Amino acid sequence: MSDRARSGEAAGIITKGVGGTFSVRCDDGSVRLCQIRGNIRLSGLTPLTGDRVITCESGDPDIPFVLEKILPRKNYLVRPPLANIDNLFLFFSCTDPVPDLKLLDKMLIICGKLDIRPFILFSKRDKSPDACDDLAAVYENAGFYSHSISRNEDIPEELINALDSGITGLAGPSGVGKSTFCNKLLGEHTVTVGNISDRLKRGKHTTRHTELFEYGDGFITDTPGFTSLDLFEVGVLYTEVAGGFPEIVRASEGCRFSDCRHIAERQCRVRELVGSGIDEGRYARYREFYEYLYSKRPNCSGGYK
Numbered sequence: 001m002s003d004r005a006r007s008g009e010a011a012g013i014i015t016k017g018v019g020g021t022f023s024v025r026c027d028d029g030s031v032r033l034c035q036i037r038g039n040i041r042l043s044g045l046t047p048l049t050g051d052r053v054i055t056c057e058s059g060d061p062d063i064p065f066v067l068e069k070i071l072p073r074k075n076y077l078v079r080p081p082l083a084n085i086d087n088l089f090l091f092f093s094c095t096d097p098v099p100d101l102k103l104l105d106k107m108l109i110i111c112g113k114l115d116i117r118p119f120i121l122f123s124k125r126d127k128s129p130d131a132c133d134d135l136a137a138v139y140e141n142a143g144f145y146s147h148s149i150s151r152n153e154d155i156p157e158e159l160i161n162a163l164d165s166g167i168t169g170l171a172g173p174s175g176v177g178k179s180t181f182c183n184k185l186l187g188e189h190t191v192t193v194g195n196i197s198d199r200l201k202r203g204k205h206t207t208r209h210t211e212l213f214e215y216g217d218g219f220i221t222d223t224p225g226f227t228s229l230d231l232f233e234v235g236v237l238y239t240e241v242a243g244g245f246p247e248i249v250r251a252s253e254g255c256r257f258s259d260c261r262h263i264a265e266r267q268c269r270v271r272e273l274v275g276s277g278i279d280e281g282r283y284a285r286y287r288e289f290y291e292y293l294y295s296k297r298p299n300c301s302g303g304y305k
Helices: 038-043 101-114 129-142 157-163 178-183 190-200 238-244 246-254 269-273 280-294
Strands: 010-018 021-026 031-036 052-060 063-070 076-078 081-083 087-093 117-123 145-148 167-171 213-215 218-222
Touching (some): 038 063, 117 157
Parallel strands (some): 117 145
Antiparallel strands (some): 010 021, 076 081
16 A cells, blocks of 8 residues: 555544445544445445544545544444444433333443443333332432423433543434433534434434434434344344343342343342332333243254254
């Protein structure tokens, strides 16, 4: 590779990719529109929004910059195509619509698998404060950040701090408060978050590409399609289900058998705590997810049962 091709080298993050052209926010604050160099195409690796990359000048005045290298990823999603997610804000209404807790627990398992820090937000507390607080308490006791919010409440400081670094995604069913949350951010970040808010107000996922918007020293993005991911599709093994149930992991230290599945084993501390230290609904969903993925485990011939 010539010195000319490497001139103007700069590291940055892909904030958007459309039609083979990628917007890269460089570490010095500049923005470069890049296309892919041939060696990346030959590698079979597809650049994703959120990827840390090395860019350089191409020497071609029509396409002045190219993606030279994709740096190692912390994690990535296939739907939406997004890399290096640090935080995920999970929005669920405590009423109207009734919260789909199976969906929430599935998303928490995926977060555990991909090393994403989840923040659970139960909205519409003004309509049903007791139900909202009770739900938040279940997940707080489990070991997650869990907070009940109402329309006129200020955004908690913990969430603002999380938004100020890394990549934060917003996820959850329609009509649960994502756009309301974004609107509260408009005072200081009108341009960046306004675009996300407008998109969320459409009600259905019509986004054609995944885009990062700057927020402080971090980035925020919508994650259409995340809720429809299947555990098997993400590559979660039955042995990894407990990653979404930290209260079960803690209690399992008291089980008689180190490989206890917490299904029917004798002297299982987890089962002893169901209904007291462990929520009954959470345990039932743990069993359902575990048994589903256990049925998908590889057999001795290399296939799946």
